[in-house]
Amino acid sequence: xxxxxFLIFLKIGAxxxxxxxxxxxxxxxxxxxxxxxxxxEDFLDAxxxxxxxxxxxxxxxxxxxxxxxxxxxxxxxxxxxxxxPSFLVILGIAALFGTISDLEPTKRVFHGLxxxxxxxxxxxxxxxxxxxxxxxxxxWFPAMVAVLVAILGLSPIYLILLTIAFAVGKSSYSMRKxxxxxx
Numbered sequence: 001x002x003x004x005x006f007l008i009f010l011k012i013g014a015x016x017x018x019x020x021x022x023x024x025x026x027x028x029x030x031x032x033x034x035x036x037x038x039x040x041e042d043f044l045d046a047x048x049x050x051x052x053x054x055x056x057x058x059x060x061x062x063x064x065x066x067x068x069x070x071x072x073x074x075x076x077x078x079x080x081x082x083x084x085p086s087f088l089v090i091l092g093i094a095a096l097f098g099t100i101s102d103l104e105p106t107k108r109v110f111h112g113l114x115x116x117x118x119x120x121x122x123x124x125x126x127x128x129x130x131x132x133x134x135x136x137x138x139x140w141f142p143a144m145v146a147v148l149v150a151i152l153g154l155s156p157i158y159l160i161l162l163t164i165a166f167a168v169g170k171s172s173y174s175m176r177k178x179x180x181x182x183x
Contacts, residue, residue: 001069001070002070002073002074002077004035005065005066005069005070005074005077005078005081006077006078006080006081007081008030008031008035008081009062009066009077009078009079009080009081009082010081010082010084010085011026011030012026012027012030012058012081012082013058013081013082013083013084013085013086014085016058016120021057021120021121021124021125022117022120022121022124023057023058023061024047024057024124024128025120025123025124025127027043027058027061028040028043028124028127031043031065037069038065040131044128044131044132046061046064046065046068047061047128049064050063050064058082059079059082059083061082062075062078062079062081062082063075063078063079065078066078066079129142145159
């Protein structure tokens with residue numbers, strides 16, 4: 001299983017253009033649909049954990065999955081599989097970029113990749129929104145957060161802290177109300 005984990009995360013790391021968010025559908029397809037190692041609910045939990053921890057989501061996800069299945073060796077091998085392709089590509093680009101960055105074909109390639117990267121980010125967002133039960137009734141909250149962050153420039157940290165405070169307050173209120181009804 002260690003070799004299989006390494007090869008899966010190596011493939012994900014090697015064939016994903018656009019960064020961590022573009023990796024999400026590939027990780028889901030491999031772990032949930034093909035291997036059937038985790039459920040969609042477990043995938044969403046792992047994704048939430050990966051997003052909550054500091055650092056790149058793809059690396060955090062590989063750490064989570066690797067540790068879940070094979071403890072420390074799995075953690076190390078999944079992380080290596082995820083970062084090795086990017087490391088090698090960046091090393092190669094760094095060696096060549098100074099000489100090819102101003103060439104017209106290079107500019108065209110990078111310009112042509114932009115729509116593909118956007119699509120690779122949008123598709124998992126739509127899929128996760130459906131799985132999370134997002135609908136027209138509760139869409140206001142993520143839309144409001146997107147506006148506050150993207151347009152008004154508010155730091156997501158404040159919104160996360162505000163959401164936590166709201167959830168704790170609502171939970172406390174609900175618990176007190178429940179306890180009064182039980183009396």
